[in-house]
Amino acid sequence: MKFINRKFFLSLFLIATVFSFAQKKQKVDGVIAVVGDYIVLDSDLDLEYVQLKANGIDTKDITRCELFGKQLEDKLYAHQAIQDSIVVTDSEVNSYMNEQIDAMVEQIGGMDKVLKYYNKKNEEDFRSYFYDVIKMNKLTSQMQKKIVDDVTITPEEVRSFFKAIPKDEIPTFGAEMEVAQIVIKPIITEEEKKRVVEKLNEIRQEVINGSSFFSKAVLFSEDPGSSSNGGFYKMNRKTQFIKEFKDVAFTLAEGEISQPFETDFGYHIILVEKIKGQEVELRHILISPKVSSQAIKDAKEKIEVIRNKIISKEITFADAAKSSSDEKETRNNGGVLLNPRTMEPRFELTKMDPTLYAQVSELKDGEVTFPLLDEERGGAKFYKIVTVNNRTEEHLAEFSKDYLKIKELALRDKQIQEIAKWSEEKIKETYIKINDEYKGCEFTNNWLKK
Template sequence: MRYLTKLFLILLLVPTIMPAQEIIPMTASTEQSQPPRRQKIDGIVATVGDYIILDSDIDKSILEMKSQSRDMPDFSRCEILGKLMEDRLYAHQAIQDSIVVSDAQVRERMSKQIDYMVEQLGDMQKVVEYFRKDSEDDFRTDMFEIVKMGMLTQEMTSKIVDDVQITPEEVRTFFNKIPEADRPIFGAEMEVAQIVIAPKISDADKQAAINRLKEIKKEVQEGASFFGKAVLYTDDKASSSTGGFYKMNRKTQFVKEFKDVAFSLQEGEISEPFETEYGYHIIMVEKIRGQELELRHILISPKVSDQAMKEAREKAMLIKKRIDDKEITFSEAAKMMSDQKETRNNGGVLINPRTQDTRFELTKMDPSLYREVSNLKDNEVSYPVLDEEQGKKTFKLYTVTNRYDEHVADYAKDYTKIKALALKEKQFEAVGKWFDEKIKTTYVKVNGEYRDCKFTNDWMKKI
């Protein structure tokens, strides 16, 4: 698109290091392979609103890109400057629109990134040396600003595209304008169904979990840190490192009971213990921003006895035998006997969380799920699989309900995927329009040799 730099450049320069990325340590040989750099004065090369961009910022971005990809394409300094200017415009406008990112949120995300860097490189000193900083304090100060800029950029981008909707007619128009030879090819997919059997938990064990949460709530009300308690005690491993933090709105994929309690609370209020399929929770709401909540929660899953686990597995095996013997279909068994509400009503069919469709592309399927279903034959039911999610142990039976070979996009069969592509294009157009409008009303200046750059956005405001 005209208004965006190359997609790969955008992804590489997002200042969030993801777990799948790998930092490539600089060795003596790689340092020697770099051409000698001329000494130059670190001057201001561009200004966007209240933000300046230094020549060294471009150097830092190049180093960041090298740290995230072994096979980095060559991007010109002009392309990188264009991306940095986009980030500054997002951040500048986020502040104008009163979008707030708290220092605590920035520190939480920065801590995760630094922990990952240390894990990759060995220790903090190596991280500091790798990013060519004089001290850990200098590195953390610089990192804080980078992370904050990225979070403001993400918040502003979300604000631009969140309200973009698309109609079925727009989806049809989008698909029809793609030349037949250029239509996307979708990889092999499958639909999967499951039956979930949860071991029975005694009333005494349930009450023990409730009592522990009540104790934690009392301790927090007396001055203890909810963050610290969540780190120490929550069974939700996905949020333990951030002190149980989540940001959510009414469309966010949380179970109904959790949403109902969260949206009933005022800022600073802590809920009473309540139950979901994962166990017992307490929630503390930190911020209410319109229809969006920032909250922390602690999950405690009641302990399960060995006898209860044995009985649950035996029940799962009996259900498998009844299906194998044709006494009952998998769908009927799921509706009558599965302990998971979300999939029980539709015969156990799983919804892909990435696409909200029932199909899973094999190359993008969660590895743990792929491992259990990839070798299943048509109509075959797996043996019970022990699964642990957010501290709760269950047994699952899987079956593959449909398979789809790799194929060229078909409007009727692939409507959900085509709709997602059409929506993405419309969101790009909304971002492009936003850039055109904001560049005209924001102070922008490009200095020196960079004035000759051919940017994808009209930063020079040429008429």
């Protein structure tokens, strides 16, 4: 079923997933299948359609039988995960659930709005349904991982895979390019950094003297994700926060306020409100040092000088990046960017970030853009120049030229075969009952055990 993207179903941050599951018990369901210890309800198929539509997927050609087959697969994975003693702990599920609920509360604007949106009576009712969704998906994903974990592929297998592809079915790979950049950041004065630290120390002292941290965060914090909520975050050591922030948060006791500390976003202070086992409930205030207009002007002039030296061939782009770029992640690699999807230094044009695509799509190899004003995650402005090192036009796959991509396809094909073999074996030994209404479906797997 090529239309199914399993990563999508494992991404429980999507509101549609929770919404769909939350509605499940409101419909009087019939059991349409039993797979081991799990059942499939008729409304489960309705929920699949809702999930797909909510994510912009055209469902007109997706049959109910196809969705039913996917439900059977997921239940088989989950059932076998339990048989194989794969453990998904309550703390693991609850931790992940808390992260997602916090994100929903932030996105929608309060727990009361979340409950209303999902038509749930109270938070406990909402959490019970959400818990089941997460547990099922984690069991499924861990079982899938276990099946393919030991699957490897040799160069000879890759070669055989490629040779076996009919000529009229050889894949076409899209145009790609290697992109490099040099970044020059405006210099923030020590006086400005000192001003921010002093302001945070002033706020800290006022809170110690009795002022409300919540109110101070609303008034002064520059974190758009939490300022309106008094700077509140709930986190554990696995939560996706920058390291410097987590390091400070987990050294504080309940009621303690940190000294000002620096991250890529600016300077913070943290107040820890509660510690619940491995979780910390905290509030923070972020203030970023401001860059003067003169500093921005100076940064632009500096990068213009660098660009002119590259254009006049006084220095190569790579050497200029190594000696002058303020971006530590790319500086030592000659400014070359890594594709966040593949972690390789090549970007497929059709899958490139739209902003980056607009900056480089018309560049010729070796051509350098004029200085571009950009922003970091925290909103700090900087200038950059960008070049294209190697461009590959759209082409039919070639073994030597596209070995890594072909290897990925070959490995995926081998993993699919391994999963098919596993499924065939487990279906034979697992109790499975299909409702008569769905016995006419044409399944990929032998669910009817004919």
